[in-house]
Amino acid sequence: DVKVTQSxxxxxxxxxxxxxxxxxxxxxxxxxxxxxxDPGLGLRLxxxxxxxxxxxxxxxxxxxxxxxxxxxxxxxxxxxxxxNQTSMYLCASSLYSSGGSTDTQYFGPGTRLTVL
Amino acid sequence: xxxxxxxxxxxxVSEGALVLLRCNYSSSVPPYLFWYVQYPNQGLQLLxxxxxxxxxxxxxxxxxxxxxxxxTSFHLTKPSxxxxxxxxxxxxxxxxxSGNTGKxxxxxxxTLQVKP
Numbered sequence: 520d521v522k523v524t525q526s527x528x529x530x531x532x533x534x535x536x537x538x539x540x541x542x543x544x545x546x547x548x549x550x551x552x553x554x555x556x557d558p559g560l561g562l563r564l565x566x567x568x569x570x571x572x573x574x575x576x577x578x579x580x581x582x583x584x585x586x587x588x589x590x591x592x593x594x595x596x597x598x599x600x601x602x603n604q605t606s607m608y609l610c611a612s613s614l615y616s617s618g619g620s621t622d623t624q625y626f627g628p629g630t631r632l633t634v635l
Numbered sequence: 636x637x638x639x640x641x642x643x644x645x646x647x648v649s650e651g652a653l654v655l656l657r658c659n660y661s662s663s664v665p666p667y668l669f670w671y672v673q674y675p676n677q678g679l680q681l682l683x684x685x686x687x688x689x690x691x692x693x694x695x696x697x698x699x700x701x702x703x704x705x706x707t708s709f710h711l712t713k714p715s716x717x718x719x720x721x722x723x724x725x726x727x728x729x730x731x732x733s734g735n736t737g738k739x740x741x742x743x744x745x746t747l748q749v750k751p
Contacts, residue, residue, distance in 0.1 A: 523678070550737050552738075554741075559644060559743060559744075560743060561641075561725060561741045561742055561743040561744050562679075562725065562741040563741075564738065564739075567738060577738075609678055609679065611678075611679075613737040614737070623669075623681050623684065624679075624681075624737065624739060625681075626671075626678030626679040626680070627678050628676075628677055628678045629676075629677075629678050
């Protein structure tokens with residue numbers, strides 16, 4: 520069965536703290552994604568990675584960085600957390616796509632981050 | 636640039652009634668389109684996807700969607716709503732120029748409420 524796990528379901532941090540969100544997939548997928556989800560805004564792509572050590576900015580990368588040292592693990596880093604980064608963070612993965620048929624993204628359960 | 640618009644942030648139906656969730660897309664290339672569902676406190680799960688084969692796509696849990704190029708629409712329907720269908724639904728289009736990365740662009744989401 521397909522599995523994407525995220526290190527925490529709920530996280531509370533203070534302004535200025537460095538925050539690590541971890542995502543692990545067991546499907547040998549090449550592509551991995553980090554989104555944030557806010558009411559009325561849908562899912563917005565923060566960063567994605569299509570291979571180990573490769574990354575590309577998404578639509579809202581400011582204030583975030585990522586790390587992909589191993590194929591199965593993709594980390595999202597908030598260098599200095601701020602209150603406007605309070606949100607639900609979703610990780611996803613998908614196979615290398617030679618067309619549309621393999622673009623299904625598989626999602627983790629999400630991490631609800633609160634920054635005080 | 637590609638985009639997705641979901642008409643109606645909230646839809647309420649009675650149990651047993653028709654479910655219709657609207658999605659319109661903008662794309663200068665033949666699109667790949669997806670519907671995802673998010674149950675409370677969970678990640679997103681694929682309902683169905685259109686990848687230029689049949690225009691009427693059947694998905695899980697009795698849902699289906701019809702691709703209409705002339706209307707640039709991909710509306711989601713279900714003949715008879717169940718209480719268990721209450722969730723948030725997201726329409727998505729594969730990003731133009733996403734190559735093999737499978738990058739998706741999501742709509743704002745529609746919350747479906749099912750009344751007894």
